[in-house]
Amino acid sequence: MIKKSTSQSAFFNVRVLIGLFTVLAGVVLALAGFGAFSAQAQQKARIITDSTNPLVPAGFDCSQIHALGIDRQDNLRAGAIRIACGEAQGGSASNFSELMQQALAATPLAYGGADINLITGADTGSHITQSETFSWRNPDNPNEIVVAYNDSRGVFASPINISGASVSTDGGTTFTRLTRATGQSPFSNTFGDPVALYNKPTGTWFAIFLDAACGGQGIGGYKSTNASDPNSWTHFCIHNGSGDDRESGWADNNPSSPFFGRMYVSWNNFSDGGSLRVRFSTDNGGTWAERQLAPASPFTRDVQITGDLATGTLYVAGMNEGVNGGLTNRFNKIYRSTDGGNTWTNTFNGSQFPGPGVTTCPNTYFACMFTDTGGYWRHMGWGEPAALNGVVHYVYASRNTSNGDAGNIFYIRSTDSGVTFSAPLQLNTDATTRPQWQPNLSVSSGGTLFAMWYDARGSANCQKGNTAVPCYQMWGRKSTDNGATWLPDMAFSDVMSPLPAQPDPGIIAEYAGDYDYASAVVADHITAWDDGRIPVSGQSQQNTFFDKEPAGAAGIPCGDLVSFQARCKHTPNGDKLQARVTLTDTSHSGEQVTITVDGNPNSVTINGNTATLQINNEPLGQHTVELTDPAGCFAPVITNCN
Numbered sequence: 305m306i307k308k309s310t311s312q313s314a315f316f317n318v319r320v321l322i323g324l325f326t327v328l329a330g331v332v333l334a335l336a337g338f339g340a341f342s343a344q345a346q347q348k349a350r351i352i353t354d355s356t357n358p359l360v361p362a363g364f365d366c367s368q369i370h371a372l373g374i375d376r377q378d379n380l381r382a383g384a385i386r387i388a389c390g391e392a393q394g395g396s397a398s399n400f401s402e403l404m405q406q407a408l409a410a411t412p413l414a415y416g417g418a419d420i421n422l423i424t425g426a427d428t429g430s431h432i433t434q435s436e437t438f439s440w441r442n443p444d445n446p447n448e449i450v451v452a453y454n455d456s457r458g459v460f461a462s463p464i465n466i467s468g469a470s471v472s473t474d475g476g477t478t479f480t481r482l483t484r485a486t487g488q489s490p491f492s493n494t495f496g497d498p499v500a501l502y503n504k505p506t507g508t509w510f511a512i513f514l515d516a517a518c519g520g521q522g523i524g525g526y527k528s529t530n531a532s533d534p535n536s537w538t539h540f541c542i543h544n545g546s547g548d549d550r551e552s553g554w555a556d557n558n559p560s561s562p563f564f565g566r567m568y569v570s571w572n573n574f575s576d577g578g579s580l581r582v583r584f585s586t587d588n589g590g591t592w593a594e595r596q597l598a599p600a601s602p603f604t605r606d607v608q609i610t611g612d613l614a615t616g617t618l619y620v621a622g623m624n625e626g627v628n629g630g631l632t633n634r635f636n637k638i639y640r641s642t643d644g645g646n647t648w649t650n651t652f653n654g655s656q657f658p659g660p661g662v663t664t665c666p667n668t669y670f671a672c673m674f675t676d677t678g679g680y681w682r683h684m685g686w687g688e689p690a691a692l693n694g695v696v697h698y699v700y701a702s703r704n705t706s707n708g709d710a711g712n713i714f715y716i717r718s719t720d721s722g723v724t725f726s727a728p729l730q731l732n733t734d735a736t737t738r739p740q741w742q743p744n745l746s747v748s749s750g751g752t753l754f755a756m757w758y759d760a761r762g763s764a765n766c767q768k769g770n771t772a773v774p775c776y777q778m779w780g781r782k783s784t785d786n787g788a789t790w791l792p793d794m795a796f797s798d799v800m801s802p803l804p805a806q807p808d809p810g811i812i813a814e815y816a817g818d819y820d821y822a823s824a825v826v827a828d829h830i831t832a833w834d835d836g837r838i839p840v841s842g843q844s845q846q847n848t849f850f851d852k853e854p855a856g857a858a859g860i861p862c863g864d865l866v867s868f869q870a871r872c873k874h875t876p877n878g879d880k881l882q883a884r885v886t887l888t889d890t891s892h893s894g895e896q897v898t899i900t901v902d903g904n905p906n907s908v909t910i911n912g913n914t915a916t917l918q919i920n921n922e923p924l925g926q927h928t929v930e931l932t933d934p935a936g937c938f939a940p941v942i943t944n945c946n
């Protein structure tokens with residue numbers, strides 16, 4: 305085991321040597337596994353002898369990129385190897401002749417509250433790329449939230465460190481980016497692909513990344529019982545691997561579950577060509593058992609893993625990306641385990657759908673959402689599953705091949721534990737052909753669902769890095785009945801963001817984060833995203849931002865309500881429809897009720913002891929106004945606008 309260093313002294317040199325040894329050992333093993341010297345190597349031979357990037361092992365043979373599956377991996381190390389071999393370009397700064405830095409217009413809050421910037425501390429120079437998030441909350445202390453993400457701050461540090469996390473101790477009002485005295489995160493010698501889990505039986509946080517000290521490119525990370533202290537995190541391994549990629553994770557924190565306390569990690573193992581695998585621990589992370597869900601061929605991408613908040617049944621969302629990826633058709637796949645990860649069944653294979661995107665990326669295996677710099681914002685349509693009481697939910701993205709719309713967000717729902725799914729419901733209801741992409745989803749134990757995605761309906765075009773061109777905003781959509789019906793889609797982030805640049809030369813140019821993982825273990829849906837509103841050196845660039853959406857009114861009894869009123873108020877500027885719920889006290893402040901007008905539900909947040917809805921310019925005539933969540937407390941109110 306490698307001990308944790310508390311200073312910048314000569315111990316670093318030892319760690320570099322150990323790291324180099326494990327990386328080389330991993331590559332040699334991987335080469336042996338592939339019969340690397342067979343005739344299949346078509347690429348021109350080039351051995352990396354002059355690596356300046358710690359992600360790229362000296363002695364690496366560039367002709368092996370395809371054989372090792374590096375062109376299908378989405379992690380930052382695979383990208384750096386392709387940069388070093390001349391197959392990809394790193395990021396660079398963009399220059400604009402006119403830096404018309406305009407104030408971005410705020411739009412009314414709809415879902416969520418104030419957006420929180422997770423990147424505290426210095427964010428200057430070129431190693432400033434933060435994106436790809438995983439949000440999780442301590443169920444025993446809801447004030448404690450950890451969001452893990454990729455952070456290029458230490459891409460050229462020794463040891464390398466491109467993993468980060470920000471911690472809140474006040475329920476998500478403020479966050480601090482974990483930073484040790486070294487200027488780096490606690491997650492030394494790791495390569496990103498973030499997962500953050502809380503193990504309830506031991507009160508321990510697990511921050512999980514691709515880890516050099518676990519076999520070269522295996523899965524490991526750091527754990528802590530005091531997440532906000534950057535010096536408290538200690539190293540562990542989950543899987544010693546040489547070609548692990550894109551892991552996901554889930555922890556069963558329901559004391560009523562037969563599998564309470566188990567932790568799960570899914571990933572693709574490219575040391576055998578990309579098989580889909582899961583490891584699980586029944587002893588709070590001490591040891592890990594392994595199962596294969598799908599073989600390397602046909603390739604099934606590990607999208608995300610989740611578990612049923614009530615029953616503990618596990619679901620892995622996978623994707624068949626077509627033989628050559630790019631803009632070809634995709635197939636969603638669901639794998640299920642009803643025995644705590646011991647055995648797995650492929651329960652669902654969806655119909656084909658067109659992958660999102662406008663072009664292939666510079667690495668043509670991947671699709672990109674924008675044409676900037678030869679293809680930007682790699683995205684294959686991956687989303688996130690969620691499950692509660694045998695109902696399984698999944699969101700993903702697909703393009704419309706008939707009208708040129710590069711992406712829309714779709715939702716499918718299973719009421720038989722992942723065997724059959726509903727026809728896709730398009731969650732974004734805009735009439736534009738602008739892109740929506742990279743959605744995430746969470747379900748609360750009370751049965752509310754919240755989906756969130758990147759949405760460019762508010763812009764006519766985007767320009768990578770240009771602060772004067774607002775591009776996208778985070779939008780969301782909520783269900784208060786476990787996915788049976790949905791409230792309107794509305795904005796979630798507070799302002800439109802420019803399309804951020806990716807200026808770090810150590811990270812491939814097309815990278816903008818591959819996923820965001822949301823969760824809802826207690827009263828809120830918590831989620832984070834890649835946001836470009838904060839410029840550095842006059843250029844929009846990637847920061848991770850956070851916001852939360854209250855889980856809803858589940859559990860507000862009629863006895864806590866005093867009255868429900870509705871009226872139409874005539875003004876010279878048009879009629880306003882107003883409705884008000886009054887509660888006995890302020891104990892439900894911050895939760896939400898649903899007020900339905902002529903069949904259209906509106907989610908309204910309780911402020912103090914009242915929840916107030918106002919709809920401007922309500923059409924003349926009779927309207928039916930009803931409190932539908934909680935339901936059955938009051939008769940509907942009929943009001944006339946005239």
Ligand SMILES: [Ca+2]
Pocket residue numbers: 423427432433434845846847
């Ligand atoms: Ca940044």
Ligand SMILES: [Ca+2]
Pocket residue numbers: 709710711712736737738739740
């Ligand atoms: Ca669209």
Ligand SMILES: [Ca+2]
Pocket residue numbers: 415416417418419796797798851
């Ligand atoms: Ca917001």
